[in-house]
Amino acid sequence: MRQKGKESNNGKGEALFTRRDFVKTSLAGATALMIGSPLMPSKAKAEKPIKLGLFGVCSGASAMAGEHALKAAQLWAEELNSKGGLLGRQIEVTQRDTSNKPEEAVRFAREFAASGDVDFIFAHGSSAEAFAIASASKELKRLMFASSEAVDLTADPKVRSPYCVRITYNSLFTGIVQGKFAAKISKELGLTRWYTIAGDYAFGRDSVNYFIEFLKKDNPKVEVVGQAWPKLFEPDFTPQITAILGAKPHAVYSAHFAGDVITFIKQGMMYGLFEKSKFVMKDVINYEVINALIQSLGKFPAGLYAGTQYLNGIPDTKANQDFNNAFLKRFGIYPIVYSANFYTGLLLLEEAVKKAKTTENEAVIRAIKDLSIKAPIGTGSNSMVTMRGRDNQLINYAVGCGVTMSEAPYLKNIVYASWDEIMKDENTWMKNKGYL
């Protein structure tokens, strides 16, 4: 380095590196190093957003599930972000469409896990995808939230993953509640001949099996006179409807959901099916079904026995009302069961992160075990749900049965089940299966 005024050149008249150049360069380099350094105030690190990676079915007949999951995530993120975020960090949401393929679900899970900037992974696809996710979460040791009602996801110790958390209802609990309710009405009304109809896939068959098990347990006089197993998304239930009419059952249990239950009711109405037998409908109390049936029939059919599923007013709590109002204001439509469950899962995540004071997966997994929070689907005066620690299964949500009516809230005479009773029956079932 040479002093100013005594700068030499390289023989071509170009000035060499001066002291001023050295000082400027050194300052710039030191500043650049400082920005990445732990010595910098933590405010810069806290600005890195918390990223949620969502994936599931966003197209085809089940597109509604994906859309509502995304809306729930958007609402939750906006609410938190308006209050300064979570742990001072803004929430960002990104979504992928699995097109109902488990291999795509695993691919996205790995992609999110490997990307390094997705903090929490949420799957909102089918049961097949959920099982694939459970396996991937074990392998990748990453916390993943799954929304599938398949019992074995959390019940079977061989399938269960300590890193996979179920944020939806469990079809065994639904079967216990609806089966016992059906047993009660079957004794009161002398309904001994039962028919069942459900989609011919794992969820449909499991739903019916659990229902029959608990129906017969409480009323051994019941006889199943016939069963129909149409394929999922069947456009024409006429053969099944005519078979039910021919069997002349006292009552029918339908485990259809979404588009299938709409089609089944429309076609059944044409045959006068619902006047011939009593019906217990697993999944009809949901706006996606109610709105479509009102469009088609002019009013929602009354007089059917039905499980509670989810609506504005079911459960009739302030927490649920607040959620419905916020969702309606933001999106112009009411939430349905997918959005309510997903939102509940996000509330659980929020509390777990606050409790752990970090987004680090292992700490959040520990924090979420046996965590109870106020949620739209919660029961009791405080609307609480709990993430059961032994198997990462959501419990204490509102579940019951009632009778449908044509006006809101579309279900009356609701009897909500006692969770002590549900878990007593669940324990017996688990022991019989060898899971406990």
Place this chain on the structure above:
Amino acid sequence: MNIMGLLDCIGNLSCLLTHLTSAVVIAMILFLVASGLSLIFGVLGIGNFAHGSLYMIGAYITYTVVSKSGNFWLALILAPIGVGFLGLVVERFLIRRIYGSAHVYQFLLTFGLLLVLDDVVRFVWGFDFKSVPTPKFFQRPPIFFFGSPIPLYYVFIIIMGILVALGLWIILSKTKFGKVVNAAASDPDMVECLGINVRSLYTLVFALGALLAGFGGILASPMRSLSPGMGFPVTLESMLVMVIGGVGSIGGVLIASFLVGLLRSFGILGFPDFELFFVFFLVIAVLIFRPWGISGRALE
């Protein structure tokens, strides 16, 4: 398995008629969609994987017309025209580019079209389930025929299906247009040499096939729920029927539709756990023993 239940039903007139009606209704909807597919494949040589999407568009146009006007009969006129016009546009700008191409290109293009149309439906009509009410005239209790309940709307579907089948037969066998279509299916070059614009003819045939699919969607819409992606299972079913009946044979498709309807309607009585197995078993049997179908022509 419940063979006795099946035999009991066949021996009971009321039960027999109930399931026969059910079979005929399934057959009519299948026939409407599959006949269009068979026509397109038979004349143009194109396996249209997006055919069920045209059925879907027909149902959604019906939903819109009925929602706005409350008039199902207006939808019965406007929706087929709309789907036919869509078919015209699709043929002119897309399908025309792949005539004579390898089947894989046909599959790719039409499957891509299926995905695009599913997303168009989602974008225009939304992702939630839609429903078309049964026309007021048919909102009555079912009629009873020898003790067998038959919804009035199903009678309408059966009549419309028969009329369309008759109409197609007349057009394809008794009119000059039909003769030209049959000729073009056999030898399009010769037809071109005779001064007939085969490209325009193909456009019309595709539009007619689309119209038939759309008409199936219109008639089915009061019975079913509407959702994006509802067309794909219908495409698969139509392809099965086309294979059984024979490519390019409307009569064969009609017979195949009845066979599938009967298998489904009675199969569920005797074999509730696997009634679909019989439909696929029939397809396999046809492919092995009579690959050109019940009354199709042998493929080159």
